[in-house]
Amino acid sequence: MIFHKPILFSAVQPSGKLTIGNYIGTMRHWSQMQNDYECLYCIADLHSLTIQKKNFSLKESILDTLSFYLACGVDPNKSIIFVQSHVYQHSQLNWILNCFSQFSELLRMTQFKIKRITENNYIKKTNVGLFNYPILMASDILLYQTNFVPVGQDQKQHLELTRKIAHRVNALYGKIFTLPTPLISQYGSKIMSLLEPRKKMSKSDINKKNVIFLLDDISDVILKIKNAVTDSEKLSKIYYDIEKKPGISNLLEIFSAITNKEINVLSKELEGVMYAEFKNMVATHLSNFLSKLQKSYIKYRSDESYLKKIAYEGAIKAQLKSEKTIQNIYSKLGLFSFFK
Numbered sequence: 160m161i162f163h164k165p166i167l168f169s170a171v172q173p174s175g176k177l178t179i180g181n182y183i184g185t186m187r188h189w190s191q192m193q194n195d196y197e198c199l200y201c202i203a204d205l206h207s208l209t210i211q212k213k214n215f216s217l218k219e220s221i222l223d224t225l226s227f228y229l230a231c232g233v234d235p236n237k238s239i240i241f242v243q244s245h246v247y248q249h250s251q252l253n254w255i256l257n258c259f260s261q262f263s264e265l266l267r268m269t270q271f272k273i274k275r276i277t278e279n280n281y282i283k284k285t286n287v288g289l290f291n292y293p294i295l296m297a298s299d300i301l302l303y304q305t306n307f308v309p310v311g312q313d314q315k316q317h318l319e320l321t322r323k324i325a326h327r328v329n330a331l332y333g334k335i336f337t338l339p340t341p342l343i344s345q346y347g348s349k350i351m352s353l354l355e356p357r358k359k360m361s362k363s364d365i366n367k368k369n370v371i372f373l374l375d376d377i378s379d380v381i382l383k384i385k386n387a388v389t390d391s392e393k394l395s396k397i398y399y400d401i402e403k404k405p406g407i408s409n410l411l412e413i414f415s416a417i418t419n420k421e422i423n424v425l426s427k428e429l430e431g432v433m434y435a436e437f438k439n440m441v442a443t444h445l446s447n448f449l450s451k452l453q454k455s456y457i458k459y460r461s462d463e464s465y466l467k468k469i470a471y472e473g474a475i476k477a478q479l480k481s482e483k484t485i486q487n488i489y490s491k492l493g494l495f496s497f498f499k
């Protein structure tokens with residue numbers, strides 16, 4: 160099959176329970192994108208090895224993540240859905256791109272700086288995989304001659320590095336890679352923690368009250384939104400200002416994504432509404448949305464043989480596509496085969 164539409168690649172790490180941040184930042188766009196792009200949706204299991212957790216089943220988490228892809232409307236007849244470790248070409252290109260990346264570039268990656276000081280990963284124990292993470296991400300993207308990559312704000316710097324590496328290789332060997340463009344929404348690309356709205360909401364946050372998980376009990380969702388930090392502005396007006404009102408702005412971004420209404424439209428509709436009432440509205444809409452999503456998720460998750468079939472078929476398709484890039488770069492680098 161020849162790609163006629165622009166190619167789009169997106170991935171989520173099965174590194175824990177998915178959050179409303181993962182959904183709003185990327186997955187909510189995926190279903191619609193299938194109409195405009197040739198989409199590859201990857202479950203980035205190799206990436207999730209960079210943070211090792213106790214009492215965690217990666218296999219279960221991969222199947223959970225795949226079920227959410229389907230529940231979000233990704234259609235295996237329209238898109239290629241696959242698990243990263245099933246397509247060996249990702250690791251092959253990873254090594255090659257390691258040799259075209261600079262130590263100093265990786266040292267500048269903000270996510271690496273943040274993740275290496277988290278509790279479980281304290282500096283001395285930092286694994287090399289965490290350091291090399293952006294190069295594996297570059298391999299994921301460049302293997303498929305990707306044009307567009309929908310990501311949250313936190314991945315922007317990694318996309319810039321991907322472009323830089325691709326450009327470097329192309330400058331030396333001719334056009335091997337397409338330079339990818341990130342797709343980052345103006346709103347919703349960085350959902351913040353509920354109790355610390357200046358910190359990104361993350362799957363791995365040890366304080367679960369900071370995070371809305373897609374599989375949270377609805378009663379917990381309501382409680383978490385009600386307890387979300389706001390501010391002490393006297394008139395308690397609801398408007399978007401990320402610097403002065405990070406808590407309210409974050410709730411507005413969540414509300415806007417779930418209701419599909421623009422922030423400025425919502426701000427007008429919410430004139431005169433008190434914070435408590437606003438939180439009730441957010442909690443109600445979010446609960447309704449999550450109830451539906453969870454029902455659909457449970458349906459897919461209960462059929463493991465169907466999930467495995469999708470992953471198998473997706474891997475075959477992804478291998479065929481990625482092999483072309485591998486063959487091209489192998490031959491340009493002089494890695495020829497004696498066996499042909």
Ligand code: AQP
Pocket residue numbers: 170171172173174175178180181182183184185203309310311312313314347348349350351359360361362363364
């Ligand atoms: N809070 C967020 N707001 C908007 N987008 C987000 N993304 C993650 N968190 C937010 C986007 O979700 C996609 C998949 O992310 P990932 O699982 O590959 O890795 P991550 O960015 O490291 O996500 P987490 O939740 O913070 O995971 P952990 O805690 O395991 O590191 C990406 O496009 C990301 O931008």
